[in-house]
Amino acid sequence: MKQQVRDDRDFQSKDLEDIDSGTNISLMLELYRNMVRIRHFELKVIEIFAARMKAGDFPGALHTYDGQEAIAAGVCSVLRPDDFVFSTHRGHGHALAKGLDLKQVMAELNGRATGVSRGYGGSMHLYDREKGFMGTNGIVGGGLPLSLGTAYASVIQGNGRVTVCFFGEGGSAQGSFHESLNMASVMKWPVVYVCENNFYAATTHVSVNCPLENIADRAAAHGIPGVVANGNDVLAVRETAQAAVSRARRGEGPTLIECKTYRHKPHCMVIPEHRPRKEMKEWLSEDPILMLSAKLTAQGYATEEELKAIENRELELLDEAVSFMQNSPFPDPATVGNTLWA
Amino acid sequence: MKQQVRDDRDFQSKDLEDIDSGTNISLMLELYRNMVRIRHFELKVIEIFAARMKAGDFPGALHTYDGQEAIAAGVCSVLRPDDFVFSTHRGHGHALAKGLDLKQVMAELNGRATGVSRGYGGSMHLYDREKGFMGTNGIVGGGLPLSLGTAYASVIQGNGRVTVCFFGEGGSAQGSFHESLNMASVMKWPVVYVCENNFYAATTHVSVNCPLENIADRAAAHGIPGVVANGNDVLAVRETAQAAVSRARRGEGPTLIECKTYRHKPHCMVIPEHRPRKEMKEWLSEDPILMLSAKLTAQGYATEEELKAIENRELELLDEAVSFMQNSPFPDPATVGNTLWA
Amino acid sequence: MGVAQKDVALSKRRLKLIKALNEAIDEEMARDDKVCLFGEDIGAFGGVWALSSGLQKKYGKHRVFDTPLSESAILGTAVGAAMAGLRPIAELQYIDFLTQCMDPLFNQGAKLRFMSGGQFKVPITVVAPCGAGTSEAAHHSQSLEAWLLNAPGLKVVMPSSIYDLKGLLKSAIRDDNPVIFLWHKAMYDLEEEVSEGEWTVPLGEALVRRAGNDITVVAFSLMAVRALQAAEEVSARISVEVVDPRTLKPLDIEAIRTSVRKTGRLLVVHESPTCCGVGGDIVRQIVESEFKGLKSAPKVLGGADLPIPFAKSLESACVPQLKDIVRQIESVVQG
Amino acid sequence: MGVAQKDVALSKRRLKLIKALNEAIDEEMARDDKVCLFGEDIGAFGGVWALSSGLQKKYGKHRVFDTPLSESAILGTAVGAAMAGLRPIAELQYIDFLTQCMDPLFNQGAKLRFMSGGQFKVPITVVAPCGAGTSEAAHHSQSLEAWLLNAPGLKVVMPSSIYDLKGLLKSAIRDDNPVIFLWHKAMYDLEEEVSEGEWTVPLGEALVRRAGNDITVVAFSLMAVRALQAAEEVSARISVEVVDPRTLKPLDIEAIRTSVRKTGRLLVVHESPTCCGVGGDIVRQIVESEFKGLKSAPKVLGGADLPIPFAKSLESACVPQLKDIVRQIESVVQG
Numbered sequence A, B: 001m002k003q004q005v006r007d008d009r010d011f012q013s014k015d016l017e018d019i020d021s022g023t024n025i026s027l028m029l030e031l032y033r034n035m036v037r038i039r040h041f042e043l044k045v046i047e048i049f050a051a052r053m054k055a056g057d058f059p060g061a062l063h064t065y066d067g068q069e070a071i072a073a074g075v076c077s078v079l080r081p082d083d084f085v086f087s088t089h090r091g092h093g094h095a096l097a098k099g100l101d102l103k104q105v106m107a108e109l110n111g112r113a114t115g116v117s118r119g120y121g122g123s124m125h126l127y128d129r130e131k132g133f134m135g136t137n138g139i140v141g142g143g144l145p146l147s148l149g150t151a152y153a154s155v156i157q158g159n160g161r162v163t164v165c166f167f168g169e170g171g172s173a174q175g176s177f178h179e180s181l182n183m184a185s186v187m188k189w190p191v192v193y194v195c196e197n198n199f200y201a202a203t204t205h206v207s208v209n210c211p212l213e214n215i216a217d218r219a220a221a222h223g224i225p226g227v228v229a230n231g232n233d234v235l236a237v238r239e240t241a242q243a244a245v246s247r248a249r250r251g252e253g254p255t256l257i258e259c260k261t262y263r264h265k266p267h268c269m270v271i272p273e274h275r276p277r278k279e280m281k282e283w284l285s286e287d288p289i290l291m292l293s294a295k296l297t298a299q300g301y302a303t304e305e306e307l308k309a310i311e312n313r314e315l316e317l318l319d320e321a322v323s324f325m326q327n328s329p330f331p332d333p334a335t336v337g338n339t340l341w342a
Numbered sequence C, D: 001m002g003v004a005q006k007d008v009a010l011s012k013r014r015l016k017l018i019k020a021l022n023e024a025i026d027e028e029m030a031r032d033d034k035v036c037l038f039g040e041d042i043g044a045f046g047g048v049w050a051l052s053s054g055l056q057k058k059y060g061k062h063r064v065f066d067t068p069l070s071e072s073a074i075l076g077t078a079v080g081a082a083m084a085g086l087r088p089i090a091e092l093q094y095i096d097f098l099t100q101c102m103d104p105l106f107n108q109g110a111k112l113r114f115m116s117g118g119q120f121k122v123p124i125t126v127v128a129p130c131g132a133g134t135s136e137a138a139h140h141s142q143s144l145e146a147w148l149l150n151a152p153g154l155k156v157v158m159p160s161s162i163y164d165l166k167g168l169l170k171s172a173i174r175d176d177n178p179v180i181f182l183w184h185k186a187m188y189d190l191e192e193e194v195s196e197g198e199w200t201v202p203l204g205e206a207l208v209r210r211a212g213n214d215i216t217v218v219a220f221s222l223m224a225v226r227a228l229q230a231a232e233e234v235s236a237r238i239s240v241e242v243v244d245p246r247t248l249k250p251l252d253i254e255a256i257r258t259s260v261r262k263t264g265r266l267l268v269v270h271e272s273p274t275c276c277g278v279g280g281d282i283v284r285q286i287v288e289s290e291f292k293g294l295k296s297a298p299k300v301l302g303g304a305d306l307p308i309p310f311a312k313s314l315e316s317a318c319v320p321q322l323k324d325i326v327r328q329i330e331s332v333v334q335g
């Protein structure tokens, strides 16, 4: 059954002078746009992959982000364009929220030469160096140690860039999680660890991966703040992330943020649903996009029509991305070895 | 400078009905004997290795346990003969305290066929299956994941055997430490984790390996008790270990014990001393053997002469062990491949 | 060297890979209560590959259980439990995740018996899928058998038929040493007619899957299937003998020698990177003993020395395809 | 193929291994402020091998620092920092501890450029001691170059002379790819006369350390030193050419081919386990191109397929000794 979610937004309220209170309307509409973009992107990719599978053209593994959009949108909304993001196997949302091109991501997922990784990577290996997007990752916990390095580089280069590293609650059972938080804490490096606790790692309940009620409390082992946010409330996520990112940017070291959330679809396309119906129903009723749109309309920040217009524009862009992908060539096998060495 | 050591012996005092209060005299003399045995063993090994090095016969790496004897002696004094122990690179003390034969350990360290591992292992690969001694280890943190397996086996075999796993404070920065505590906690397996915090990992101060004052507090990340003991006070160690071992034996899951201590010698024979003189002096004044002998004589439990007699007997046994080693053959290279496969 | 044992007088049925492996584990758990099974998602759900389907229900949560997402802890549990007398089977969801558990497997488990002067047995079986061809890119497409073989102390099994998959998994579980058992992800649809009931296939015996006179092709796992197709394709012109070692350690080098003595020519095919792969190791051994009888230079057709790329167009360029095998057979025969 | 460059007109001095490597790092840090260095105990203390002696003092705690005892975090830091434009050097106290950091090195760093479609450079240098012969047993005596070579994307350097150690480390640090630089622990006492000042040795160039006509012996790291002794020992009877590849990836196979074309015979010597080792890989390539010109079967003298045991009597039986090399030279020459 759905857990009550702790909200630690006041975890260091005295330090939060630069927190945006979230009442800025255009910002909220931007968050909305971003979440809707991710949601429709994922639904479209599922459609495309399902069609390809039906046609006997196995498209590779697909872990979609729908249901968790508030986290990527909220966290990335407080980042500078040159900040670094490390993502996971469930990373399309992070990629889009960090500003990656819809067309190039769609192309990559379908193995086209115009993809963000030129077709070499696919869903679990999306990279965009220019955008500070340091990769989705096929290895659970794989991004965590690497996030130390960009954080260190920011210190030595004195450029104020902050690193954000996403991972699932399952990933918090990997040794690399602890090695990374520990070293970041000892070194006071500017990195923010964002755990997306969607209560399952593939089919395994969080209680098998962690004996604590909150992953955030693992921060205690490493002497850093550990805070919980409602991962379906984009404003709560944003506010929590803002505090942690500011703290990092000020040189005060890392923070562990846990965002409680729920994925809408099964773990990946080839694994059947196994979660309790009641739990699913409760969580689906707290859809992060509906939560935000309800707030926007209730408070008179936007009309249903304005929101629909945003959504329609995103659907147009998505269609363009699909066409772009479909008209893109596959990578040339003759040059496959050319990019191994620099 | 030397830290004040926290003492958590009352951490679950309500549960400690089977704790031995430590006033049993013969038990205390046995602890004394054990510690003196380890101390003289280490001093002798250093002597032998130094002589071999001088003669151009490099004997391999040597990490001695002198200064930390109270931990091995105290912890192992509450174990059953069939309980399991996993040890470290600094493991002679654990081996002897678990009842390994002085002769066979001496022989192993000098690469003799009569050694406990038949000369195949050396200092960092001492094993004695019959005695439940599951190995010293060349890999820092290497024993931790394995300790899960013997603990699991005890559960499935229903034989009540408890597993104790030793490691240094440096080892607590390894991912395997966290993976192991987490899994043991989730599974409630009967294992006791004993961190010997001697404040240095090779030459690196504990503050580089852990941002907390107490390693024990890392237990919080895994939902298990974490307790601190004065690792130079054998009775405190014993009492703390007794509580944790009983807890494990009752099926209530793992405990993390941190014993603060200090090694008397440099990290290993080839690394020069680098620790602050003042700190060393303070710690050396709290020699665990002197602390116990002072208590024994002050309280009238034993006379100086009685203690000396114990020591002399141990020196005799040690001489026998050295002769045994010197008269033992080296392993036959012709059969080196015979023990790879079962 | 074994022979194909398909003429056992038992009723026949068609069997696929996962069911074959599930049966093997089920039978071994029924036979020996020291056998236990754990890994990620393998409990009530039955494993992401359905390998352990029904087993937790049948054998209980003590013997079949889900672990945290911690491969080092999983392998550590396996090695420790083996030290205490159990016979654990540990599942890795992909063999690629070896990188997360190298220490308990390579430094501890594989070396334990040796380092302890022969005191311990370490009868663990690690089961995992391997291989490319499923558009899963650089972190989910490797086989890594070369690492496993270079490190002393591990047995390695990579079967290519349903009969062998079941029979060898049973032998692996019964073996007193650490065994890594790999099945190929591109073989899930393979179906074979086999008998009902139990059988075992011994570790360390190669099988001549097709007899021939002009060239010996050594191939295992999916590449054995593909080599047989290639042999068929060139059969009008070239008589190809296909030898499937089935286990790579212990390797039945005698069977390969016997075949090469007959054909005088050797091609080894494998999909993992060529550099320091099994191919070179077999060539090394054959050249050493059969140099004078060789009619042409032995050759290795291995995978590209590249990570596996995502796009199909790239991926298939990195792993030997039917046409590549045909071409190399011709090239070796032409000398 | 390079030639021994010992006649540079500079003042000479005698240099040992650690000092040579320390100079190389020092010079590169002075030359490029993107170069940084970290690992366990390498800061104020200067490293357990004294490799970084004096460097923290000279370059500050930001560029030279102690890490926690966390090899995955160390390698992760290196890879991430390289992605952000630095040129990190990470020390492992023994290459055996690779098992603790496989993922950041193999799955991430080595594949990153490829997986990202060429977006990133990953100019990291991992420095570590390797090798047996020091009575340090199964966890402190490996070289593991076969793992490094089988996995795509890593360059591997294993020099055998002081001149090369310094010159190749400088090239490794300047290289834009991940390079693993291994020195042999049994070579600390080796001393060589070299010039003052700077020099580099390019990656990927073998060196003919001794010219000869009867047999080509390929050997690297400590085994190259030993092969030269063996060549000397048999010199009255057999003219041995010793080729030291120096870097194993990229491998200067052309240099080896050239030599084998001359001698018609090949022996590869290495101390790591023979199975799936470098030896087989070199034999594979030479047999493929030079088959017709070979006068006898090429052979590999590798280490035993065993963990390294502790007792000296056992240890030396597991690694090629001078007498073993001599015997194998004779055996290959006799055919």
Ligand SMILES: Cc1ncc(C[n+]2csc(CCOP(=O)(O)OP(=O)(O)O)c2C)c(N)n1
Pocket: A063, A089, A090, A138, A139, A140, A141, A167, A168, A169, A170, A171, A172, A196, A198, A200, A201, A202, A267, C040, C069, C071, C093, C097, C100
């Ligand atoms: C090291 C490793 N082990 C196992 C897997 C297989 N796997 C992929 S995703 C996943 C579950 C991850 O759970 P979590 O970290 O909670 O992320 P979520 O999928 O819920 O977003 C598993 C077991 C993997 N990719 N890497």
Ligand SMILES: Cc1ncc(C[n+]2csc(CCOP(=O)(O)OP(=O)(O)O)c2C)c(N)n1
Pocket: B063, B089, B090, B138, B139, B140, B141, B167, B168, B169, B170, B171, B172, B196, B198, B200, B201, B202, B267, D040, D069, D071, D093, D097, D100
């Ligand atoms: C994985 C690994 N990394 C590094 C080493 C080298 N090493 C051996 S002991 C040691 C320090 C260990 O410190 P700690 O765990 O505190 O134990 P102590 O030596 O203080 O008893 C190091 C770095 C090793 N053996 N294994």
Ligand SMILES: [Mg+2]
Pocket: A168, A169, A170, A196, A197, A198, A199, A200, A201, A202
């Ligand atoms: Mg999850």
Ligand SMILES: [Mg+2]
Pocket: B168, B169, B170, B196, B197, B198, B199, B200, B201, B202
């Ligand atoms: Mg210590």
